[in-house]
Amino acid sequence: MEREVNHDERFVKKLTPKSMDFSKWYVELIRKAELADYAPIKGMMVIRPYGYAVWENIQSLLDKRIKQTGHSNAYFPLFIPESLLQKEIEHLEGFSPEVAWVTHGGREELEERLAVRPTSEAIICQMYSKWINSWRDLPVLINQWANIVRWEKATRLFLRTTEFLWQEGHTAHETYEEAQKETLMILSLYKEFVETELAIPVISGKKTEREKFAGALDTYAIEALMSDGRALQMGTSHNLGQHFSKVFNIKFEDRNQDLQYVWQTSWGVTTRLIGALIMSHGDDSGLKFPPRVAPIQVIIIPISIGDWKENVLPVVKNIKSILDQAGMRVKIDEREEFTPGWKFSEWEMKGVPLRVEIGPRDIKKNQALLVRRDTMKKETFHLDSLKEKVPEILEEIQGNLLDEALKFQMENTNGTQNYEEFKAIIESKKGFIKAFWCGSEACEEKIKEETMASIRVVVLKEEEYKPVGKCAFCEKKSEDLVYFARAY
Amino acid sequence: MEREVNHDERFVKKLTPKSMDFSKWYVELIRKAELADYAPIKGMMVIRPYGYAVWENIQSLLDKRIKQTGHSNAYFPLFIPESLLQKEIEHLEGFSPEVAWVTHGGREELEERLAVRPTSEAIICQMYSKWINSWRDLPVLINQWANIVRWEKATRLFLRTTEFLWQEGHTAHETYEEAQKETLMILSLYKEFVETELAIPVISGKKTEREKFAGALDTYAIEALMSDGRALQMGTSHNLGQHFSKVFNIKFEDRNQDLQYVWQTSWGVTTRLIGALIMSHGDDSGLKFPPRVAPIQVIIIPISIGDWKENVLPVVKNIKSILDQAGMRVKIDEREEFTPGWKFSEWEMKGVPLRVEIGPRDIKKNQALLVRRDTMKKETFHLDSLKEKVPEILEEIQGNLLDEALKFQMENTNGTQNYEEFKAIIESKKGFIKAFWCGSEACEEKIKEETMASIRVVVLKEEEYKPVGKCAFCEKKSEDLVYFARAY
Numbered sequence: 001m002e003r004e005v006n007h008d009e010r011f012v013k014k015l016t017p018k019s020m021d022f023s024k025w026y027v028e029l030i031r032k033a034e035l036a037d038y039a040p041i042k043g044m045m046v047i048r049p050y051g052y053a054v055w056e057n058i059q060s061l062l063d064k065r066i067k068q069t070g071h072s073n074a075y076f077p078l079f080i081p082e083s084l085l086q087k088e089i090e091h092l093e094g095f096s097p098e099v100a101w102v103t104h105g106g107r108e109e110l111e112e113r114l115a116v117r118p119t120s121e122a123i124i125c126q127m128y129s130k131w132i133n134s135w136r137d138l139p140v141l142i143n144q145w146a147n148i149v150r151w152e153k154a155t156r157l158f159l160r161t162t163e164f165l166w167q168e169g170h171t172a173h174e175t176y177e178e179a180q181k182e183t184l185m186i187l188s189l190y191k192e193f194v195e196t197e198l199a200i201p202v203i204s205g206k207k208t209e210r211e212k213f214a215g216a217l218d219t220y221a222i223e224a225l226m227s228d229g230r231a232l233q234m235g236t237s238h239n240l241g242q243h244f245s246k247v248f249n250i251k252f253e254d255r256n257q258d259l260q261y262v263w264q265t266s267w268g269v270t271t272r273l274i275g276a277l278i279m280s281h282g283d284d285s286g287l288k289f290p291p292r293v294a295p296i297q298v299i300i301i302p303i304s305i306g307d308w309k310e311n312v313l314p315v316v317k318n319i320k321s322i323l324d325q326a327g328m329r330v331k332i333d334e335r336e337e338f339t340p341g342w343k344f345s346e347w348e349m350k351g352v353p354l355r356v357e358i359g360p361r362d363i364k365k366n367q368a369l370l371v372r373r374d375t376m377k378k379e380t381f382h383l384d385s386l387k388e389k390v391p392e393i394l395e396e397i398q399g400n401l402l403d404e405a406l407k408f409q410m411e412n413t414n415g416t417q418n419y420e421e422f423k424a425i426i427e428s429k430k431g432f433i434k435a436f437w438c439g440s441e442a443c444e445e446k447i448k449e450e451t452m453a454s455i456r457v458v459v460l461k462e463e464e465y466k467p468v469g470k471c472a473f474c475e476k477k478s479e480d481l482v483y484f485a486r487a488y
Numbered sequence: 489m490e491r492e493v494n495h496d497e498r499f500v501k502k503l504t505p506k507s508m509d510f511s512k513w514y515v516e517l518i519r520k521a522e523l524a525d526y527a528p529i530k531g532m533m534v535i536r537p538y539g540y541a542v543w544e545n546i547q548s549l550l551d552k553r554i555k556q557t558g559h560s561n562a563y564f565p566l567f568i569p570e571s572l573l574q575k576e577i578e579h580l581e582g583f584s585p586e587v588a589w590v591t592h593g594g595r596e597e598l599e600e601r602l603a604v605r606p607t608s609e610a611i612i613c614q615m616y617s618k619w620i621n622s623w624r625d626l627p628v629l630i631n632q633w634a635n636i637v638r639w640e641k642a643t644r645l646f647l648r649t650t651e652f653l654w655q656e657g658h659t660a661h662e663t664y665e666e667a668q669k670e671t672l673m674i675l676s677l678y679k680e681f682v683e684t685e686l687a688i689p690v691i692s693g694k695k696t697e698r699e700k701f702a703g704a705l706d707t708y709a710i711e712a713l714m715s716d717g718r719a720l721q722m723g724t725s726h727n728l729g730q731h732f733s734k735v736f737n738i739k740f741e742d743r744n745q746d747l748q749y750v751w752q753t754s755w756g757v758t759t760r761l762i763g764a765l766i767m768s769h770g771d772d773s774g775l776k777f778p779p780r781v782a783p784i785q786v787i788i789i790p791i792s793i794g795d796w797k798e799n800v801l802p803v804v805k806n807i808k809s810i811l812d813q814a815g816m817r818v819k820i821d822e823r824e825e826f827t828p829g830w831k832f833s834e835w836e837m838k839g840v841p842l843r844v845e846i847g848p849r850d851i852k853k854n855q856a857l858l859v860r861r862d863t864m865k866k867e868t869f870h871l872d873s874l875k876e877k878v879p880e881i882l883e884e885i886q887g888n889l890l891d892e893a894l895k896f897q898m899e900n901t902n903g904t905q906n907y908e909e910f911k912a913i914i915e916s917k918k919g920f921i922k923a924f925w926c927g928s929e930a931c932e933e934k935i936k937e938e939t940m941a942s943i944r945v946v947v948l949k950e951e952e953y954k955p956v957g958k959c960a961f962c963e964k965k966s967e968d969l970v971y972f973a974r975a976y
Contacts, residue, residue, distance in 0.1 A: 047563040077527045096595075
């Protein structure tokens with residue numbers, strides 16, 4: 001039986017089950033699947049080729065959307081002089097505990113300390129004040145792909161690391177309305193991107209004052225539920241108002257020849273999205289990558305028995321080349337030092353969406369066995385049909401992963417207007433709690449203190465639907481519907 | 489006459505002619521064309537969208553080649569602990585004068601200083617020593633796209649900046665021969681890339697001991713002649729030997745089960761290539777981008793007279809969409825605040841390879857005027873033929889720019905075996921001097937001291953052709969043919 005797996009040799013036997021210890025499962029999986037590794041600097045990681053390929057796919061799919069909506073990429077300096085960072089007070093206070101400082105260049109001490117960018121508003125605003133003079137220069141729609149450093153106390157691979165990679169959009173507009181439109185357009189672009197490409201459903205809305213970005217007028221976010229029931233912030237879009245333009249003196253002559261300060265936005269997503277992919281879709285056997293961002297979409301495993309090198313390998317190579325040409329990311333595992341069973345479980349752990357097995361007997365029948373990673377369903381197909389079947393199945397897997405995650409999110413979202421019930425839900429089931437909130441920071445903090453649940457987003461009000469209810473904590477009449485959760 | 493340019497309004501009139509002051513021309517052009525700007529940190533620059541688009545094109549064309557030759561991208565930390573950087577002594581001595589040091593994280597002083605990477609050998613070797621155990625783990629073929637910081641004393645936009653962007657390949661192999669093969673393969677990959685895509689002819693060869701990378705066994709480089717007659721190093725490929733594997737203890741069990749140190753290479757090109765594009769192809773009217781890396785390949789300028797908005801603009805938009813679909817990068821300049829003449833000279837300055845002018849009279853004749861940036865030749869074509877003609881002309885421009893640069897390089901490369909003549913050539917004509925060199929560091933340094941010309945590369949010896957001559961300085965019999973030049 002060529003497809004019999006010897007369970008003693010299963011690669012994944014050493015993987016801690018997700019249900020037993022989620023955190024341990026998460027870190028073990030990242031390291032065993034070679035997505036990332038710890039670096040010899042506190043809180044820093046190395047993104048290994050298999051993990052970086054996911055980031056490259058994310059970059060390419062998101063960059064296309066960023067450009068299609070009129071933005072261009074640019075590159076601003078890594079270092080920000082301390083005096084620039086100090087200009088916007090709230091911003092400084094929000095970031096200064098996290099800043100890494102450069103104090104020496106070569107053998108000399110610097111006259112002024114340089115912050116390694118914890119975000120680029122300050123340096124970008126400084127440049128915008130030089131570049132923007134007239135309404136004709138607006139809007140400025142710039143994005144940057146860059147590395148960021150924040151001196152975090154508690155770190156976790158991909159989710160919170162001292163250095164991470166991100167994109168940061170920074171735009172300048174003539175009016176508040178235009179900036180607000182941009183902020184919300186990016187919010188829905190992020191939502192569509194994450195749901196379509198990462199197969200992760202998200203909720204979106206506004207952050208409370210307590211949770212907003214240091215220096216923003218309003219912060220909007222998309223949030224997803226990880227499969228342990230905790231929420232993860234997936235991306236943020238800020239309407240910066242004129243906070244920065246006033247301190248950085250970014251003025252323009254408007255259409256009436258009056259001098260005005262520009263209205264700004266900024267927005268970003270980070271390598272944390274890779275952590276979200278792992279925690280949303282992974283299971284006890286390992287990763288489960290959505291095909292659109294999977295580094296390898298199809299792994300072909302020739303069953304290495306008998307004269308496989310003469311009879312199976314050439315067929316397998318031909319199939320790979322057909323699938324390659326159709327634009328799929330395909331790999332053949334022809335290593336001889338491992339059994340097929342070992343390879344099956346290794347590629348399952350690495351989350352490849354679809355496995356193609358072909359042995360000598362299959363060759364005779366002109367067929368291949370296709371095994372889906374998401375459902376583990378196996379089906380035999382004629383070799384000639386693979387060019388059509390494989391992309392079809394990949395699309396099915398993409399859709400199924402989103403459906404599964406959406407089902408999980410719905411099953412783990414509970415509504416309540418009763419605080420005792422609220423506490424019981426958080427303790428027993430975690431997940432999102434949809435509840436009313438009176439808008440007071442006191443209620444928000446009390447709930448956080450007592451349940452460790454924070455307000456993830458305030459649901460945006462629609463014209464037609466304006467619900468009213470009781471604040472989950474103080475029971476006052478409230479018009480703000482919010483999502484609470486324990487979060488990463 | 490709709491195409492009459494009013495010379496008083498020419499945008500470029502403010503550009504210092506290249507022949508008058510090359511350095512001034514270079515910096516003015518970069519800033520006027522909005523490729524880059526100075527940042528408020530000594531020696532740092534901002535790469536603006538128009539300049540960054542060139543880098544994105546370079547990245548995409550080079551990344552494809554790097555992947556096709558079996559390499560994968562990864563990402564290593566920005567910071568390197570001082571103790572790691574100290575491990576390889578030559579390497580440390582080469583880089584420590586240029587290192588920016590992080591001494592504080594948040595509000596605390598760090599126990600150990602962290603170098604902002606001046607190159608990543610040290611941190612990568614540290615990781616390789618964990619990842620590599622057996623010959624089965626080899627070769628390791630990893631590349632990284634990253635930002636680099638070197639505290640340079642004298643800086644110049646794109647050519648030498650405190651921070652720059654680059655790619656750095658880092659590979660590990662079983663044998664010296666394999667590492668050497670990789671080193672030379674990358675050298676020729678760089679040569680082919682720069683000549684094909686940037687239309688800049690290069691010479692290639694080995695660096696002398698004096699000029700090689702700190703910590704390498706041998707350094708190879710490609711070098712180009714800028715249009716002021718000075719040489720620019722365009723890329724380097726290093727055979728690192730076992731220098732790093734011995735100090736970082738990167739051992740593997742070989743095919744005979746013996747423990748061996750790996751053999752390594754590293755190689756890179758930087759944002760300096762953008763400087764090379766400017767200095768190789770630019771003229772008194774501005775930039776001249778080769779089509780393959782031009783941010784905008786075709787600028788369409790509707791001649792804004794009469795009822796152009798009703799009659800010309802719809803046709804122009806249709807042409808753009810046809811060219812877009814054929815994969816070209818096309819922009820319409822429909823600004824109303826500028827005259828066509830202003831626009832012509834602005835886009836000439838910005839180096840767009842091909843301009844398409846269409847006015848109301850052209851519409852009646854179903855034609856457009858095409859103006860090449862390289863030759864300034866104008867020709868009228870039928871609108872229906874543009875889909876075929878435009879890519880043809882772009883290819884011609886690409887080829888012509890390479891031919892022109894090659895002609896310049898040949899005209900500015902002189903051979904001599906006489907030191908008086910050597911000095912005369914360097915003083916009067918600059919360019920490359922092809923000469924023999926005895927191999928002694930004393931001769932090399934004397935020449936450098938007296939003429940400011942350094943050895944750019946030692947020509948690689950071929951099996952068939954082994955020239956012998958007299959050292960340009962000491963006149964001893966020499967077998968090394970080298971290129972000298974004054975260099976950036």
